[in-house]
Amino acid sequence: MTLSPTSAPRMLRGLALGLLAAAVTLPALLPTTTAVAAERTRERVAYVLFHAGERGSMMSGDTDDLRRARAQRAGTEALLYVRSGGSHYVIREAATLRAAERIFAPQRDLGARQGALGKRQGALGAQQAELSMRQAEIGMRQARAAVSLASTGAARPDVNEREQRALEQKQEALGRQQDMLSREQDALSREQTRIAAQTDRELRALIEEAVRSGAARRIG
Template structure:
């Protein structure tokens, strides 16, 4: 399962705030046990490089720091990286579930809209008496549509709050990643690639 999109969306403001290429940090974590992939400020060429470096289902942490790539295969470092990313992964799962609810509401709204269109067509072909009964049905469908719209708006508010929380988690994760990578490089656990 890929958790790339929620994490990238949450980290985009941090990436934009970086002043120099030397200050950039990109992280891609491949967890071997369940093929989870988490990317932090990564680019397409990082992903291609990670795929080339992968050895079967072995976990891998790829880091690009200031233009220099590193691969880390040490289980303890990878476990720490997973722990840093866990709150964002968990929140990403909540965002995904909320998105599924929003999708279902959208499907229901679409079905109601189709029914309203059919009723509108039927109303156009009827006289005043027949149209009056159909107009009552149309008002009921409109009421249902409004109720679904209110639920959709509430879910949108919850999604926005989760997005704000994701941004805060990203801001908290960045210095932890910087420290983890610096420690791995210092201890010789990060293989320099370029």
């Protein structure tokens, strides 16, 4: 096809306008990162579980979930607040709360194990810090001994060196224990991922049943 001198500019302008329209329309058709993140948040089940007579709670959610749950609680009653699929529910029915307790039991157990492991890691860290301080003190004593040796020519005692080697061996032993605890922590983290997925599935099923039976009251 042969283009006339006047038709070519018109075609170029038309092509440019078409590309501009596509550039404006395409972002509107594609989901934004914020929208995708919001959708994923809505897909997750958030909950706040209050035990009877206790002020604390067991939860997985954000501060808004905790605020909503506290607003629904009367005194220190047992209560389960759930956000699922953009809806909010409150459950006070005893049988459903007992079922929720069973669902959350593995998480409580895992949390206790992680807490105990954290204490052991903290104790090892304190021992390592103490050994490091003692090694630093020995280093200072060795430096002073070296200065004295240079000025007097006296024989250099090897007591400090033996003590330093003993401390280094203890430090290495503590390091091996710390490595072992780190591996335990990694294993618990993997277990936490598995338990979280299991809890989510079982909690969804519990909420669906509670909604069908009327045990769950929708609040928003």
